[in-house]
Amino acid sequence: MIARAWRRLSPAQRAIVERAERVTAEEVAPRAAEYDAAAVNPVESWRALWREGLLASAVPRAYGGLGLDMPTYAAVIGTIARGCSSTGMTLHMHSTVLRFIDALGTEAQKRRYFREVVEHGKLFGSWGSEPAVSQSFTFLVETAIRKNAGGHVIDGVKYFCTMAQGASYYMIWCARDGSSDIAKALQLALVPSDRAGVNSDGKWNTLGMRATFSPTVTLADVHVGDDEVLGPPGGPMGIGVIEVFALGYAAIYLGIADGALTFAADYATKRVVRPENIAVAHDPAVQRHVGELVAHLEAAQHVLERCAEQWDVADAPLRGVLSSKAKYLATEAALHVTSRVIQLVGGRGAYKDYPAERALRDVRTATLMSPTVDRMMETIGKHVLGLGAGMFNVGR
């Protein structure tokens, strides 16, 4: 179905999405089940994306990247996630780090890091979550960055450290001097994976999104140079980049759900039952279920497309609203579709030989990423009620 989506893309944009479709079909999707079972980063799939230039989706053209606009970008990650959720998600995390570099970095930083991506296929992870913090409450970061003689020192504990196995750099979300006034203190640092003081517990055994490999990492007395810090304290706030995370999640959820539904529709046309000797697709009940799921999935997809199309002209608070709408509807639709698809297929829907069960696991896991459903509804509601507000509760 996704082939019929994103109808407003130009031929040039569409060509890039088709490139993503091709590499997904040929290289990414076939490896997805294996990476999932092993819970290791999809290193080979990343390499394939690099060969196609897609690792540089968010690198500006001036630096050798594709510099994709938001609709094309969302179409690309959704397409890849349709074949392998973890590959799509890690590409998105990586790309969003690149957007922060583009927004906050110095010219030297941009040249340096973008080249790492374009020329060497390096990956960038983003580590924000922490054990004692809930973003459905107040947005807080306890990992502290402090100035010292040679630059800065970082101390803290991070949860859900995506790509801890396979990325080359990690963007660490810190609070300057451990301040809780996060709107002024938030600061991002880029730490190479082999930097001393970075210790992963190496554990990642989850329901889904297993190939993101996102263990807990302790940062103890981690030194970073001045040129490894992105912008000033408070810099990441209000620039409309944080909001890209949730918009991309929406594209990923819908991609996964679309893959599952396509599988189920195909299965229904092929599974013939006796004594009727007809495909189950001829059962009106099956038709209704398929119809209902398609309708809701397309509705969420249309909202995502509209939100992506408005991105460029939207300021940061509006981007918060747009990504909340897109992610909220994608969450509801993808959870519904991936659970119901298994029911539609029947007993064999739970077989690991088929992709439906992995889709459910991945969607149920990926939709836990911030912001929560309640928070998204509040963000949309506040906007409509004229009570301007961003996506997060910051400070007090």
Place this chain on the structure above:
Amino acid sequence: MIARAWRRLSPAQRAIVERAERVTAEEVAPRAAEYDAAAVNPVESWRALWREGLLASAVPRAYGGLGLDMPTYAAVIGTIARGCSSTGMTLHMHSTVLRFIDALGTEAQKRRYFREVVEHGKLFGSWGSEPAVSQSFTFLVETAIRKNAGGHVIDGVKYFCTMAQGASYYMIWCARDGSSDIAKALQLALVPSDRAGVNSDGKWNTLGMRATFSPTVTLADVHVGDDEVLGPPGGPMGIGVIEVFALGYAAIYLGIADGALTFAADYATKRVVRPENIAVAHDPAVQRHVGELVAHLEAAQHVLERCAEQWDVADAPLRGVLSSKAKYLATEAALHVTSRVIQLVGGRGAYKDYPAERALRDVRTATLMSPTVDRMMETIGKHVLGLGAGMFNVGR
């Protein structure tokens, strides 16, 4: 919110929608409660629409009408329904009759009937429903049209005869010689309201859509001339006009729901409670409800817009799928929104002084119009499953 909808209209298209907004605000909406209470046709509102040229929305420009494309048309009827459901709905029924005339009529018929609209502000109703037929089963018409010396004779009983009070012509859905092979027998005849043999029971006392005034009418030995019959038997099938009904319903449901939600959001910002002395809009629970409703309403609206945009290039079966998608999602969203809006407002949500309760009544009533939810889901499902099919089960 609807003001922000239909973003893809050109300035010229938008000007027409704004004309509809103005006349709705100034003349149509203020009379809605009264027409509802009295259950009489919104004759004054029709007149206002005529003055603005909107009664001729579906009359081709060559005949002096606006000749609106589908997106603009849907925006117009949704806008009007937002102020007065029955005015929007009757305009839509009328306009769809005009589309049948345009598709099936002779040049003489077009000239004659379109002039009645453009110059004299005449209304056209469409009478299809019958007592013993359920369109969720097989599409059947028992009202018979038979050739006689001077033309044709019609006999039958029609239910839900919209505008029986106020239109000048009624398009009667007939079966040639009473045949049940409806795909070949369906024929439409235009009967003037004062023609002998047309007898209404004059009863219309319903939950909602009260100003459509749609009683039961008996047609006994009703004579029509050859020039009052539109096209050949079977002519109305497969030409992609029947499908316009459901697409328009979707626009109407969403217009009504949008009006109700706008009211509730406004109410929430104005209702201040003690001892807190703050507007209830500051309650996170209120924000969540508003956010949830807005998200689902917009999703349905986006689907409607996409379907309307594809209309021109879609053949009849695809139009059946498009209008099923639009109507299905609009039905679900509008029922949900109009019921929940009352809850959001609280006890006073049930007051007739406020528009919310009327919106619920109108949506619950208007969403009963064919095709049913089950049938729409099947139509969408069949399409996705590659089992081509139109909106109706025709004969066997």
Place this chain on the structure above:
Amino acid sequence: MIARAWRRLSPAQRAIVERAERVTAEEVAPRAAEYDAAAVNPVESWRALWREGLLASAVPRAYGGLGLDMPTYAAVIGTIARGCSSTGMTLHMHSTVLRFIDALGTEAQKRRYFREVVEHGKLFGSWGSEPAVSQSFTFLVETAIRKNAGGHVIDGVKYFCTMAQGASYYMIWCARDGSSDIAKALQLALVPSDRAGVNSDGKWNTLGMRATFSPTVTLADVHVGDDEVLGPPGGPMGIGVIEVFALGYAAIYLGIADGALTFAADYATKRVVRPENIAVAHDPAVQRHVGELVAHLEAAQHVLERCAEQWDVADAPLRGVLSSKAKYLATEAALHVTSRVIQLVGGRGAYKDYPAERALRDVRTATLMSPTVDRMMETIGKHVLGLGAGMFNVGR
């Protein structure tokens, strides 16, 4: 279906419910549509209930009443509401006032007021709502009761003054000296309907529950004697009577919904469509809808029964949880059933000749009564989470 409910009643309890069924079928239900249309109190129906002793359902046997236990009581009001929502609801409001008299009144007050009910068929209303208060926020009462020479004086404005047309006494919810510390200040006074200073605006034009006639009433310098006040300030709190309101609402919602669903099931077995010439009940889609609605309605009914059965041994906070469970599930089920029933019937489901549309209007209106859905979910959740709490936020 309700006939099969309340299976645990003893023969004696069942006999009383059957008495309620009989009087409902013979006298209450036949008048329901008329009272609804006229929006006047169901005075004749009250009289019929009085003749059957049911007006004294909550009067202890020692005072000549039926002294019904909670399951029998809930079965009785549900049964009556099944035939006429407003009669069931007003009986419940009246009965709950009698429970307050029983819990807080002096022996003299009990003798006096209970005799009015038993011997003279008098009705008691309860007026609690106020314009500037939302019980989903803090439970506050602004109507003040102040001591004066001859007794007390009451001043305030009340909304939703049920039975303002037809009851003989109104129990006014007051705050002693206008204090906002409602836990200590809440006090109830019984005001005869003809007492000076009680002025109704006479307006009640609503979606549903029209025969409760519940206008806005201003109480200006209303004098009441010491013997017209029930118990001390703060007396009504924590005694487990307030919680009866919501439990009774649950029974009423389910009674109404059951009546609507029974009608629809009956309709489906009788409506025969052509060309198939079979009742629509044979359509699997119809069977599914009926099955789904019955299952959810019965589930809510079972919860209500369990909650009613536990009532006697539950303390006030637990009663808050029990009535929240019962009312929450009844609200969801009744809204769903009464809306879907109309869809099941089809176009004619909106006709006022049939009871389905009234059921929807009454349920949508009656479910607005406090506590709100959000508040009920919180009450249940707090209980499960070990955070003890009653139904209302009282003071701070």
Place this chain on the structure above:
Amino acid sequence: MIARAWRRLSPAQRAIVERAERVTAEEVAPRAAEYDAAAVNPVESWRALWREGLLASAVPRAYGGLGLDMPTYAAVIGTIARGCSSTGMTLHMHSTVLRFIDALGTEAQKRRYFREVVEHGKLFGSWGSEPAVSQSFTFLVETAIRKNAGGHVIDGVKYFCTMAQGASYYMIWCARDGSSDIAKALQLALVPSDRAGVNSDGKWNTLGMRATFSPTVTLADVHVGDDEVLGPPGGPMGIGVIEVFALGYAAIYLGIADGALTFAADYATKRVVRPENIAVAHDPAVQRHVGELVAHLEAAQHVLERCAEQWDVADAPLRGVLSSKAKYLATEAALHVTSRVIQLVGGRGAYKDYPAERALRDVRTATLMSPTVDRMMETIGKHVLGLGAGMFNVGR
């Protein structure tokens, strides 16, 4: 919460449930994660159940079993499933085979097989599913049993052969002489696990219910003696035993969901977030989610209890309705609860260190067992509409 369920059990019945609770807590639950990961039958847990007499739950007392009535039985399997879904489910499959033996077996068969259970702790599996059959269509069995010189020969292919690894006997669902008139041809045979001709493909890699180990098995020229066949052809139909499957599933789904919800509620009271330094249980949004889930879970539980209580006096068609109600509501509630519980816990909800993700996988898998949701709704609907019908479409 389940501790508070099943309130109507006598002390003697309750003692048995408490025995199940104890052995579940001490021996069954602690092994659940390991059996799930390895996808092997819970052999040690079965042994523990045997020691407690619970393997003989469905063996009549006259044969040394517990002879549990339906409410106690459902409480027992629900309690065990709460700790380990697969142990609860396999006990249920096993017990239902024993019910068939009790209903159809000769005295000699009963003595022989029941002793195997009571004295030797043997397990019995039931193999009914087949590759080309969908029970949502027509109930058909293609595995044929044919008379031969020494007894009978069975040929066919079975899917979802539960306990293929660990049971001692498998009850094979056959059609006498391969007849498609299943109402007259259905016959059950008990095949020892080591009988020649029984070949498993040894594959079982699924989303959930992994420790049921249910591969595909081919039966080729499998010989069974006359004393290994249960009753005559058609014997299993209409005796009210088939219907026990679905009732037990309901108890299992609710047990699993209850375990997950209890975990989440406990987690919410223990997880403290900064900077607020309060448990997330204090968040009203968390309270609402918990409240909503508890309410729906309890409603389904009440329906299950009512249905189990009515079992003894219900005939086979009514048992079909009762088990459809119980399973339908349990399916909806358990799917909703186990998905939402993960959301409630947040990111860590997907960790395999916690039981929530396994609960979701097991419920999503176990709810695929026949009959389907659509079929259950139809069964309930037909009953209410007076169109008597059992749970399955049998022949035509």
